[in-house]
Amino acid sequence: MTISKNAATAAEPGSHSPFEVFRVFLKLGLTSFGGPIAHLGYFRDELVVRRRWIDEAGYADLVALCQFLPGPASSQVGFALGVLRGNGLLGGLAAWLAFTMPSALILFAFALGASGFSGPVAAGFLHGLKLVAVAVVAQAIWGMARTLTPDPQRGAIALMAIFIVTFIGGSFAQIGAIALGGAAGLWLCRQEGAVLSGHLRFPVSRRRGAVSLLLFAVLLVALPVVVSATGIQGLALFDAFYRSGALVFGGGHVVLPLLQAEVVAPGWVTNEAFLAGYGAAQAVPGPLFTFAAYLGAVMEPAPNGWVGASIALVGILLPGVLLVYGMLPFWDTLRLRSWAQAVMRGTNAAVVGILGAALYNPVWTSAVNAPRDFALALGGFLLLTVWKAPPWTVVVALTATAMALHLI
Numbered sequence: 294m295t296i297s298k299n300a301a302t303a304a305e306p307g308s309h310s311p312f313e314v315f316r317v318f319l320k321l322g323l324t325s326f327g328g329p330i331a332h333l334g335y336f337r338d339e340l341v342v343r344r345r346w347i348d349e350a351g352y353a354d355l356v357a358l359c360q361f362l363p364g365p366a367s368s369q370v371g372f373a374l375g376v377l378r379g380n381g382l383l384g385g386l387a388a389w390l391a392f393t394m395p396s397a398l399i400l401f402a403f404a405l406g407a408s409g410f411s412g413p414v415a416a417g418f419l420h421g422l423k424l425v426a427v428a429v430v431a432q433a434i435w436g437m438a439r440t441l442t443p444d445p446q447r448g449a450i451a452l453m454a455i456f457i458v459t460f461i462g463g464s465f466a467q468i469g470a471i472a473l474g475g476a477a478g479l480w481l482c483r484q485e486g487a488v489l490s491g492h493l494r495f496p497v498s499r500r501r502g503a504v505s506l507l508l509f510a511v512l513l514v515a516l517p518v519v520v521s522a523t524g525i526q527g528l529a530l531f532d533a534f535y536r537s538g539a540l541v542f543g544g545g546h547v548v549l550p551l552l553q554a555e556v557v558a559p560g561w562v563t564n565e566a567f568l569a570g571y572g573a574a575q576a577v578p579g580p581l582f583t584f585a586a587y588l589g590a591v592m593e594p595a596p597n598g599w600v601g602a603s604i605a606l607v608g609i610l611l612p613g614v615l616l617v618y619g620m621l622p623f624w625d626t627l628r629l630r631s632w633a634q635a636v637m638r639g640t641n642a643a644v645v646g647i648l649g650a651a652l653y654n655p656v657w658t659s660a661v662n663a664p665r666d667f668a669l670a671l672g673g674f675l676l677l678t679v680w681k682a683p684p685w686t687v688v689v690a691l692t693a694t695a696m697a698l699h700l701i
Contacts, residue, residue, distance in 0.1 A: 309380065313378070315390065319391040326685055333367055340352075346377065347377060361637055362617060363539055364612060365582045367580055396579030400573060401590050417696035418696050419565065420699070421696065422691075424660050424670045427657060430549065437644070438649075449481075450474050453477070454470040454645070454649075462554075467554065471643050477639045478640060502620065509619065512535060513539050516532040517532055534604070534609040535612055548582060570588060587602070670691075
């Protein structure tokens with residue numbers, strides 16, 4: 294498919310106020326249910342069709358950039374549109390804050406109330422949230438496998454990632470699986486892609502882009518070194534979430550195994566609390582990455598509460614923002630390179646394998662303890678995949694049923 298130069302040119306940057314950007318994205322942050330793919334649809338309806346901030350082809354190119362990079366794609370697209378409309382970094386930050394804060398505050402409130410929630414009804418509610426996590430992760434794997442592993446080569450890469458993560462375990466195994474997936478993609482996944490032309494014009498200079506990319510790399514490399522030397526828990530918390538946000542390819546659900554390795558394995562958060570929060574995150578609007586605010590709030594070692602929530606939320610979202618801001622002035626050149634496309638095919642296939650391993654442990658092993666648990670999880674999966682039910686309705690259905698069963 295050839296995209297003409299005129300069609301692929303985004304709307305010119307304007308001198309519009311960041312307050313306008315904040316107002317529009319606050320509405321989206323309060324109403325965008327359904328996960329990253331649904332968020333991109335909401336953005337298109339509101340900002341491409343209705344408000345005409347950017348044209349169709351420019352929006353498609355922007356989505357392609359954010360899917361190419363690690364991080365939460367919908368939040369990155371929103372940030373980039375804020376940069377475009379708000380004429381720079383302040384506009385991007387306004388979009389990021391408005392889209393993120395509603396769900397972050399809801400999950401923070403859930404974290405505060407969860408500790409005092411006890412009894413059979415509470416046990417049933419929390420168990421229902423774990424079963425929601427089974428259904429949602431299974432749906433994510435189902436959809437991603439069909440799209441990202443459509444041939445034997447990428448299927449083999451996904452299987453390799455499953456073996457690595459299962460037999461080695463930990464965050465380093467996940468990083469290694471992603472790296473090996475990219476290398477295998479460079480070897481196995483070169484193919485003819487779409488012919489692209491045109492360009493996106495954003496008010497970001499190459500110098501600022503380079504500084505942003507350098508800052509991303511320095512933080513990724515230096516933070517573990519500083520944490521090892523100082524042992525400061527607040528810095529260790531920021532480092533754990535920053536690395537998770539920097540390595541999430543393929544959508545928000547992939548953050549589950551990365552965060553589980555970072556916060557459950559060292560004993561900062563119990564596996565039960567982790568899965569309950571992940572289930573609750575399915576019922577709120579906005580980006581799934583705001584699950585980090587919940588985790589930061591329920592941490593056992595301080596900082597926790599609102600301080601821990603703030604550190605975790607900024608840590609997990611910062612790398613995606615730095616990457617997309619840094620790549621905006623360079624994307625036109627990179628997206629035409631066949632080797633870059635091949636690396637991403639292999640990386641995305643590895644992501645499917647990592648998420649597949651996470652479906653078994655910790656999601657399945659912690660939630661499915663009896664035949665009726667399996668029946669409820671399967672029912673939730675069918676609601677999502679066959680009847681296309683919104684995730685929040687699945688949360689309501691499974692938690693209500695689980696509470697009723699715990700009272701019997």
